[in-house]
Amino acid sequence: MPSDTQPIHLIVFAGFKRIAEGSTAEVLAQLRERKDDTPYLIFDAQTGESLDFDVHNQAGVVPHATTAEAHDDAPRGVGRPKLGVVAREVTLLPRHWDWLNRQPGGASVALRRLVQEASRVNADRDAVRASREATYRFMTAIAGALPGFEEATRALFAGERNRFEGLIDAWPADLRTHLQKLSAAGWSTPA
Known part of the structure; x- marks a missing residue:
């Protein structure tokens, strides 16, 4: 969204x-x-x-409605909504809560720091995944009945760019152009 x-x-x-x-x-x-x-x-x-x-x-x-939108309609509880901070439920084992509570600033600060670090470390991999998912969403909606669709999907998620482009090469030009644009970030190999 x-x-x-x-x-x-x-x-x-x-x-x-x-x-x-x-x-x-x-x-x-x-x-x-x-x-x-x-x-x-x-x-x-x-x-x-x-x-x-x-x-x-x-x-x-x-x-189109998504499960995330259903969450957005739920009544807001604790947090700092004016600052964009919204409380949500996290389920952890007692030992995880104990560790979080021993961290400087408490559980919330530790969780925010862990999420920030993970998002920084995984940014390339997340971009590849997002590109492939966007390509797949578009491809499924418009090209699901075209010849080679299933094989092109397999090539997309396997990261096989040459095979993917070869399979969509016979598809209509406007469709192929947009698929290549959507999938461009999906060919980078994450470290």
């Missing part, structure tokens, strides 16, 4: 042809100018997430 600080970039396909791309406002304008009634699919261009788009009522973009 896009954050409030980062503007969403959309891409729209009618069949396998890219018919619009840009910000929400730009895509709205491009779609309203269309003279044909060919059905189209709208995606977040970075995450590959399929979106519902209300062109006529100007309600904007509505991502």
Whole structure:
């Protein structure tokens, strides 16, 4: 789900042809100018997430519901919501709580420090995973019936770039171009 600080970039396909791309406002304008009634699919261009788009009522973009959204609707408890700190439940064994409580600053400070370090250390691996997942989401929504889809999916998650690109080479140009863009960060080998 896009954050409030980062503007969403959309891409729209009618069949396998890219018919619009840009910000929400730009895509709205491009779609309203269309003279044909060919059905189209709208995606977040970075995450590959399929979106519902209300062109006529100007309600904007509505991502498909996720389990994270269900959590966001839950009543807020303790924490510092104005600072962006929200309390959530973490289940640990007693020995883990004992260790955390012995750390300077207590359990919360220790957990934040551990998460920050893990996110820094795993940034490359997380970027590769996110790229492959975005490619897979987009590919599944639009190209699931194309020849070589299953093999291309296997090649994507195996990190076999040449094989992946060879398998999608016969696919329509706009589709292939966007798949290559989405998967670009997925070929780096994490250290």
